[in-house]
Amino acid sequence: MKNITSIVLISTLSFNIACTSMKNTETPKDQIVDAALANNPFMKKSSLQYQAPEFDKIKDEHFKPAFDFGLKQNLAEIEKIANNTATPTFENTVLALEKSGEVLKRAQIVFYNLTGSNTNPTLQKIEEEYAPIFASHSDKIYLNSKIFNRIKDIKTEGLDSEDKRLIEVYKQRFELAGANLTDAQKEQMKAINAELATLSTQFTSKLLEARKKGAVLINDVKELDGLSADEIAAAATDAKNAG
Structure with missing residues (x-):
């Protein structure tokens, strides 16, 4: 279970990176990189088909x-x-938003897929640390009145159906995030989003820990009728290891 902010954010990022890939954009060379980041696999697009992550190069650090x-x-x-x-x-405006944040998108998409399928204590610690940071960053985009007003002011005459649809998608994202709220309400929303991101991430970690510790104790092998001998042996080994 992920917090609502993370789900919206990662869904948005997945959509963005797919569209951006079709535009064949590259991370600007003048923004890459100091020596400490030179070998970081997220600094450039993957060379694999469909820009699939190069997991053999990606490390927790x-x-x-x-x-x-x-x-x-x-x-x-x-x-x-x-x-x-x-x-x-x-x-x-809209296309510029589509092309923005390439390094962040690449890193986040891989990270949240890993934490959702094959996490570890290091990744869990990073997830808790960055949950409120990512929520705040999302707010800086989607509660930004200047950008929202620019999107609303775009003239759609002469644009194709795909471009018009993308403009509408961005309008909806900003509205759902609270772009029409007053400044005071936006500040309240930011606080709620940060708290929700932190608590939801902590809940996910505790739920995972509970699942690891949870078990059904079977004393009579007859109750496992239908499982193979190998499956029963594996379950017995797991039970012994768990104490």
């Missing part, structure tokens, strides 16, 4: 540096979009 770099990079991109004085267009 790669996530935090990629997150920190990606957050900083993405925030700079968002500020540039928000403060653009040019007339809002699909290219300089």
Whole structure:
């Protein structure tokens, strides 16, 4: 179980990275990288088919540096979009949002797939640390009135159906996130999102721990009728290891 903010965020990121891949974008070379990040696999697109993650190169220690770099990079991109004085267009607003945050997207998508399927104490600690940080970062985008107003002001004449649909998708995301709230309500929303992200992540960790410790004790092998001898032997071994 993931918190609501994380689900929305990762769903958004998955959609974004798919669209961005079709646009064949690259992480700007002038933003990559200091020596400490040079060998980080998240700093560039995977060379595998469909940009599948290169799991043979990805280590637990790669996530935090990629997150920190990606957050900083993405925030700079968002500020540039928000403060653009040019007339809002699909290219300089919506498409610019689509292309933003590539490093962060790559790292987050892999990270949350791992924590949802093959986590470990190191990843769990990182997840708890960054849950409120990611929630805050999402708020900086989707509660940004400047960007929301730019999206609403885009003229759709001459755009194809795909571009028009993407504009509508972004409008909906901003509205659902609370872009129409007052400034005071937005501050309240930010606090709620941060708390929800933290508590939900902690709950997920405790639930996983409870599952590890949980078991059904069987004293009569006849109750396992239908299982193979190998399955029963494996269960017995697991029971012995668990004490």
